[in-house]
């Protein structure tokens with residue numbers, strides 16, 4: 444293809460310690476790895492990123508950089524197909540999907556810079572800003588830290604806050620949060636697949652009187668039948684949600700057809716970048732289901748404004764912190780929402796190389 448050939452793809456990885464050791468219902472961690480991609484073409488450089496193991500970088504360097512070389516940076520669908528074709532023998536889910544996603548984001552940023560428009564303008568918007576919900580509330584937090592974090596978000600106009608459950612004092616901690624938050628603030632919970640089906644159902648009915656309106660990954664995300672049952676038998680007004688491990692459109696579509704979700708979650712750093720995320724949004728719309736993003740708030744802002752059925756974006760503590768530290772132009776919460784910078788070509792942010800250097804792997 445002619446036009447503006449992609450000439451080079453480079454990647455780098457950064458491991459950033461968390462501000463304290465963290466855990467959810469099924470995992471503990473103390474650092475986060477960010478993969479950064481720079482794509483060159485037509486004398487411009489586009490930047491994408493994602494949160495994945497350094498192994499995703501190896502996929503980019505050893506396979507994807509060759510897959511997209513020479514394709515026009517204006518033809519992102521062609522580059523996307525070439526990448527998916529290129530990873531066929533590695534398996535296209537998991538690490539390889541994270542790699543494809545980071546490159547897709549870099550190509551959107553590059554295309555915006557070549558054309559001189561923001562990605563929000565390239566995609567077109569259905570809304571000026573997109574609502575966020577605050578997300579953190581790790582099971583490792585003290586009650587004081589939990590309350591500080593959740594009330595901190597509600598003080599910024601955020602009307603929904605999410606906390607982890609599934610280990611330790613699950614429902615009791617939610618009650619602590621409830622007593623600290625204004626009645627109008629909805630509490631979301633995420634069990635990260637910690638419960639069995641009947642346990643999850645019992646927990647759902649204990650949580651309902653506390654104003655919990657979102658129960659994420661109550662059981663293993665692969666248990667589509669269990670999710671379907673919980674969706675049908677759970678309390679009225681409580682959305683059952685999964686989708687963060689949806690690495691391609693087929694996996695996400697399976698959640699919709701089960702039907703396993705009241706709201707489809709999808710992560711553009713896993714499900715194929717902005718290209719994949721908007722396809723997931725369209726699939727959800729065909730099922731009359733809203734979509735909400737998973738983590739990586741800066742990466743989702745433009746797409747969240749574009750998709751008619753976008754409900755909100757997850758403002759995940761770990762990633763919001765890293766994006767504020769390492770991305771120049773990371774959007775900040777205003778009145779409970781994020782707004783893409785439409786005055787800046789591309790995605791509107793860039794890596795702060797000097798600040799990132801000390802975390803580089």
Ligand SMILES: [Mg+2]
Pocket residue numbers: 633635659660687
């Ligand atoms: Mg989750």
